[in-house]
Amino acid sequence: MTESAVHVRGLVKRYxxxxxxxxxxxxxxxxxVFALLGPNGAGKTTTVEILEGYRARDDGSVTVLGEDPGKAGRAWRGRIGIVSQTATDASELTVREVVRHFAGVYPRPRDPDTVIDQVGLGEHAGKRIGRLSGGQRRRVDVALGVIGDPELLFLDEPTTGFDPEARVRFWQLIRHLAAEGTTILLTTHYLDEVEALANRVAVIAKGRVLSVGDPATLGDRASAGAVVSWREDGRLVEEVTANPDQFVAELVRRNSGNVPDLSVQRPSLEDVYLQMIGKTQTTDEPQKESA
Structure with a gap:
């Protein structure tokens, strides 16, 4: 069996x-591509920071790329990339200067100009970061996260402030990296982003994993009852059924092939997610835990 890129057992952090x-x-x-979902204060950012080696754990075992991140050295750090929630602060430097500077830190960096183009900043490469919009500065953060050609990329709310075009470009970049074999850990509140990118997703609340699965089947989503609705005698009728195909076929037969306003809806990822977490909220963690 291939060794896990990330292996965590019994992880505990107390404040x-x-x-x-x-x-x-x-x-x-x-x-x-693995997504981590949960309400604010669920422990996502704390968990990710422990995996990145920036925060000490109180108990449990953690292995990231074969090493304990709490003890790993510089060579290990060169194998990971990080896009944190904190924006880049280098307002007097241009986009190209910052990306090229960071490229010099890594042993085998990607081409800076290619990365700048991939994040959609090619036309702004010569502009000072202080003059960029919030969304454009976020793209710089993404560029700095991938410039080192990491084996494992941490993405903490990476598309905050992105316009729709920028989000699509970002998705293309992540798919490209994944196709090249990069392992990606994504935390986001955008569930459409999870469905578009993630192979699997974990939902956590109160610092524990509630469920793990692929987005299409998480929480028995695929087998959950579907809502079939149609118009009959001038009124809208709804029926919840575990066998929508069979139910619709029967409706079509009863109505001689004409079923007005027929629709079939299964629970969305958002429906399943909200049902899992319910009203679970943790307020004991410090305010920086906002993912």
Whole structure:
């Protein structure tokens, strides 16, 4: 069996004696795009920072790219890329200057001009970062995260502030990286982003994993009852059924092939996610835990 890119067992992190990550287990395969979902304060950002080696854990075992991130050295850091929630602050430098500077830190960086084009900043490469819009500065963060050609890329709310065109370009970049074998850990509140990009998703609340699966089947989504609606005798009728194909076929037969306003809706990823977390909210974690 191929070694996991990320292997976590019994992860615990406490603040003032209160656990915000409470026995979390996680496995991410090499080359996988893995999404982490949960309400604010669920422990996502804390978990990711532990995996990145920026925050110490209180208990449990963690292996990232074969090493303990709490003890790993510079060579290991050269193998990961990070796009955090904090925006780049280099207002007097141009986009090209910043990206080229960061490229010099890594042993085998990507071509800076290619990366700048991939994040949609080719026309702004000579512009000072202080003069960019918020969404454009976020694209710089993404460029800095991928410039080192990482084996594992951490993306924490990467498309905040992006316009629709920028989000589509970002999705194309992530698919390109994944096709090349980059492992990607994504935290986001955009569920359409999860459906578009993720191979698997984990939902966490109160520092524990509630469910893990691919977006189409998470939480028994694929087998959940579908809502079939149609108009009959001038009124809208709805029926929940576990066998929508069979039910629709019967409706068509009863109505001689004409079923007005017929629609079939299965639970969306958002429906399943909201049902899982319910009203679960944690407020004991510090305010920086906002993912």
């Amino acid at each position: 003032h004696g209160t656990p915000v990550v409470d026995g979390l287990d996680l496995d991410i395969a090499p080359g996988e």
